[in-house]
Amino acid sequence: QKEVEQNSGPLSVPEGAIASLNCTYSDRVSQSFFWYRQYSGKSPELIMSIYSNGDKEDGRFTAQLNKASQYVSLLIRDSQPSDSATYLCAVNNDYKLSFGAGTTVTVRA
């Protein structure tokens, strides 16, 4: 079993819709969770971090964490063409992060 698994995608959503991305992790002691956005040919950039159960909102992004079920999700509201990218889920594991394979999101106008 991979340490971090993401829904495989690709995910295509119409402009203005909600994009929902899911991620599960295997290490129960993980305490920190991150979502990175990566545009084609660019390096990942951190868009959300979450440490406690529940929801965390930042603009059009909402991260949700459920440690009991070992999943973390990202909602993108009012999706824009500029949100078209690959989204990487990452989980803190000692000194380092473990990454999922990523979900590619395409927002169609």
Added chain:
Amino acid sequence: DVKVTQSSRYLVKRTGEKVFLECVQDMDHENMFWYRQDPGLGLRLIYFSYDVKMKEKGDIPEGYSVSREKKERFSLILESASTNQTSMYLCASKVTGRLGYTFGSGTRLTVV
């Protein structure tokens, strides 16, 4: 803002060459990392370092070595470049604790 700088954006090297990829961060982070990213395989950890002169193997260290002589600089060395090392190489740094990485802009290496 933390800055992580990778010395080259694009590199083309010949098979058998020794290749140095340099990474410098400016925020006194203890931990630095080298990943490679390939289509369909995601991010794979090559080596990381949690202190000066300390290094730990990641998931795919074969064919690579690293050097960390100063806290701000972490170098990745391809001892004898091969075509299967053609990839995007990403450097990252973080403080010890629960915060995330900051990535450099990446080096796209092509070995011919």
